[in-house]
Amino acid sequence: EVQLVESGGGLVKPGGSLRLSCAASGFTFSSYSINWVRQAPGKGLECVSSISSSGSYRYYADSVMGRFTISRDNGKNSLYLQMNSLRAEDTAVYYCATDPGSRHYFEYWGQGTLVTVSS
């Protein structure tokens, strides 16, 4: 069974930092592109960052470019998102989600971790 388990969310002040993690199991992690998709409270979905299976390609939405860094450790079946210079508008549930690589739709999702940016 495919499992994605996010952790690392919490309350942080504006300008602060957080590191999210996503632990994967039940599939060949190193064969899949992985994404961070966020959802602000009561709002829609936004893919903020993606990383290819090898880690050689990384994508960032304009809204997080220069502040967030995505990485992965295929030996540990883990995905990370380092979030710096956090803003109130980064408040959201952050999901990790797989895509098949050939097409960028989101096949499997974790349960999400809530990030709240507030003073």
Next chain:
Amino acid sequence: EIVMTQSPATLSVSPGERATLSCRASQSVSSNLAWYQQKPGQAPRLLIYGASTRATGIPARFSGSGSGTEFTLTISSLQSEDFAVYYCHQYNNWPPDTFGQGTKLEIK
């Protein structure tokens, strides 16, 4: 950036009836369109990709159609567990990809 517009924003349908949800793209996305279902407090679940291919484990009452700029998700006979928010998602012009704003399917 391609804008995805879903209609209606809220759809009220009785159990056992058919529900038809629409999604329009501001320019052609070919068949690179997915649909997701999201229930309160849960992660989205992939229903349809490639505009019409059901994801693994998705019941046959869910069907997708369309190409280019007009897409439809049809639920043939609504079950109680189908009442949720549905999102369309284009990935033809990734990056970036874009989601619709969602259609809430509620019990009539």
